[in-house]
Amino acid sequence: MLQYIAKRLLFMAPLLVGITIICFAVMHLAPGSPTDLQTQMNPRASAEAQERLRAMYDLDKPLYHQYWIWVKKLAVLDLGQSFSTDHRPVADKILERLPITILLNVLSLILILAIAIPIGVLSAVHQNSLFDKLTSVLVFVGFATPTFWLALLLMILFGVQLGWLPISGIRSLNYEYLPAVAAFWDLIKHLILPVMLSAFGGLAGLSRYMRSNMLEVIRQDYITTARAKGLSERAVIYKHALRNALLPVITILGLSIPGLIGGSVIFETIFAIPGMGQLFYMSVMARDYPVVMGILFIGAVLTLLGNLVADVSYAVADPRIRVS
Amino acid sequence: MESDFWKRFLQNKMAVAGSLVVLLLFAVSLLAPWIAPYDPSMIDLTQVLAAPSSAHPFGTDQLGRDVLSRMIWGARISLKVGFVATGIAILLGAILGAVSGYYGRWVDAVIMRFVDVMLCFPTFFLILAVIAILEPSIWNIMIIIGLTGWMGITRLVRADFISLKERDFVLAARVIGASDLRIIFIHILPNAMASILVAATLGVAGAILTESALSFLGIGVQPPTPSWGNILTAGKDNIDIAWWLSLYPGMAILITVLGYNLLGEGIRDSLDPRLR
Numbered sequence: 001m002l003q004y005i006a007k008r009l010l011f012m013a014p015l016l017v018g019i020t021i022i023c024f025a026v027m028h029l030a031p032g033s034p035t036d037l038q039t040q041m042n043p044r045a046s047a048e049a050q051e052r053l054r055a056m057y058d059l060d061k062p063l064y065h066q067y068w069i070w071v072k073k074l075a076v077l078d079l080g081q082s083f084s085t086d087h088r089p090v091a092d093k094i095l096e097r098l099p100i101t102i103l104l105n106v107l108s109l110i111l112i113l114a115i116a117i118p119i120g121v122l123s124a125v126h127q128n129s130l131f132d133k134l135t136s137v138l139v140f141v142g143f144a145t146p147t148f149w150l151a152l153l154l155m156i157l158f159g160v161q162l163g164w165l166p167i168s169g170i171r172s173l174n175y176e177y178l179p180a181v182a183a184f185w186d187l188i189k190h191l192i193l194p195v196m197l198s199a200f201g202g203l204a205g206l207s208r209y210m211r212s213n214m215l216e217v218i219r220q221d222y223i224t225t226a227r228a229k230g231l232s233e234r235a236v237i238y239k240h241a242l243r244n245a246l247l248p249v250i251t252i253l254g255l256s257i258p259g260l261i262g263g264s265v266i267f268e269t270i271f272a273i274p275g276m277g278q279l280f281y282m283s284v285m286a287r288d289y290p291v292v293m294g295i296l297f298i299g300a301v302l303t304l305l306g307n308l309v310a311d312v313s314y315a316v317a318d319p320r321i322r323v324s
Numbered sequence: 325m326e327s328d329f330w331k332r333f334l335q336n337k338m339a340v341a342g343s344l345v346v347l348l349l350f351a352v353s354l355l356a357p358w359i360a361p362y363d364p365s366m367i368d369l370t371q372v373l374a375a376p377s378s379a380h381p382f383g384t385d386q387l388g389r390d391v392l393s394r395m396i397w398g399a400r401i402s403l404k405v406g407f408v409a410t411g412i413a414i415l416l417g418a419i420l421g422a423v424s425g426y427y428g429r430w431v432d433a434v435i436m437r438f439v440d441v442m443l444c445f446p447t448f449f450l451i452l453a454v455i456a457i458l459e460p461s462i463w464n465i466m467i468i469i470g471l472t473g474w475m476g477i478t479r480l481v482r483a484d485f486i487s488l489k490e491r492d493f494v495l496a497a498r499v500i501g502a503s504d505l506r507i508i509f510i511h512i513l514p515n516a517m518a519s520i521l522v523a524a525t526l527g528v529a530g531a532i533l534t535e536s537a538l539s540f541l542g543i544g545v546q547p548p549t550p551s552w553g554n555i556l557t558a559g560k561d562n563i564d565i566a567w568w569l570s571l572y573p574g575m576a577i578l579i580t581v582l583g584y585n586l587l588g589e590g591i592r593d594s595l596d597p598r599l600r
Contacts, residue, residue, distance in 0.1 A: 022445070027457070148537055148556070149578070152559055153571065263448065265452065281452070295449065300444040303444045303446065
């Protein structure tokens with residue numbers, strides 16, 4: 001097992017280097033200098049002051065040198081300072097917003113699993129039934145639905161028309177004065193719509209995948225064997241077939257992480273949730289390059305870690321992977 | 325073979341429905357100047373945020389512009405973005421995949437690691453980061469969506485090439501002295517066209533979804549140019565008073581993407597019924 005993990009880590013190393021190169025390249029595509037925004041806004045900035053500013057961000061050095069400086073700092077999680085007026089370290093700005101983004105994504109992942117797996121299994125077991133046909137249509141519609149539009153519609157319905165759910169932020173204004181239980185309920189109410197919508201994006205794909213997995217497993221010889229020795233249909237499906245059909249889902253979960261993280265930009269912006277996605281959007285609008293580069297990097301590293309966790313859990317669940 | 329394809333395709337109701345939607349969109353985009361009831365940029369301050377009526381079937385926006393007319397012109401933008409972005413992705417994906425699958429060894433290793441690295445990035449993050457630098461404009465959007473969407477096609481074309489290059493017709497071409505370039509583009513690539521076509525159709529749908537999300541966030545197609553995404557931005561700004569600004573453009577996106585997806589799946593199923 002340890003050997004397997006070491007092998008995966010070794011495979012990840014070049015990817016990590018590639019990620020740093022792409023992050024760095026993206027940020028240096030920019031025509032002109034990132035400090036232009038600060039200096040051009042200020043007519044009194046002299047040529048020397050501009051040079052000093054450039055030197056402060058190491059922009060006067062050759063590219064490979066800048067890359068090396070940047071990577072060395074990355075190694076100790078020093079992502080530089082924000083260009084915005086608070087000039088705070090980028091790492092701090094991201095870290096304080098990361099928990100809410102991770103919380104949202106984990107909750108929606110749980111919701112996706114809880115809904116998509118039963119749908120996939122049931123439509124495979126009752127192939128071509130009304131339920132199967134209905135869910136197939138829903139899956140197609142789900143694939144084509146822009147989730148931010150669905151967000152708008154649900155905000156209109158539950159927020160504006162019915163007034164059941166809040167449509168912005170994660171806390172009410174009077175949050176601090178609420179007793180603990182009410183405060184918790186307040187948080188839940190704010191999270192319902194964002195989590196539901198973020199889960200919606202992944203539902204169609206996973207239930208479709210689960211269905212085809214299950215269909216494939218049901219046709220295997222050992223299922224016929226299980227039936228032949230007189231096991232109840234229930235035991236055949238939920239004990240023998242389901243377990244094997246669930247295995248590849250681990251990989252799919254790993255693969256769905258970049259989509260979820262990317263989607264957090266949209267949901268956090270729509271619902272005004274102070275997470276990493278919203279910070280990313282605001283930094284893009286403000287051209288706060290160090291923050292943009294930092295989040296781009298963190299997003300890719302989170303994906304890499306998610307894939308590692310998926311690979312390792314697959315190996316734990318399925319011994320065949322470890323051996324080959 | 326060809327007639328089999330059409331027979332199967334025409335029997336597939338979903339595929340036919342998808343192609344009708346796509347054809348309708350082409351027609352609407354082409355005929356936009358003639359079928360739009362109003363000038364899409366005509367501001368009428370006496371009709372600000374008017375609810376749907378017989379004069380304005382889909383209502384008006386915050387500047388009194390006719391939403392239906394803006395959506396008809398917006399169809400052009402979607403079509404343009406979908407095709408140009410996918411074109412770029414296909415071009416890159418086909419070339420990289422072909423080279424990777426044909427030459428194998430270190431060329432393949434380098435290209436495939438590059439694909440792995442690109443897939444580590446949440447695509448939406450990558451797109452936003454580049455937009456932060458390049459200014460949002462319709463051309464930049466199309467190029468960026470294309471440049472971040474070629475990885476899947478590369479893997480697909482590579483897989484096709486790996487199995488195709490072992491076939492006898494490739495050996496025959498090599499025996500008569502055809503160059504590598506000729507073998508790749510004249511002999512093998514046409515055989516990989518089927519899977520590329522399917523990927524392209526599904527790619528157009530994806531590009532349209534991405535463009536609408538970007539325009540919705542205000543970093544895609546910039547007003548006053550109408551796009552389905554940026555009408556929805558106005559919908560969000562007026563969420564408590566003008567539901568029609570949110571409802572109709574989103575439905576247009578949904579139907580369009582659904583159409584392309586059904587068409588793509590239909591083509592796939594008709595090309596090779598065993599894949600179903």
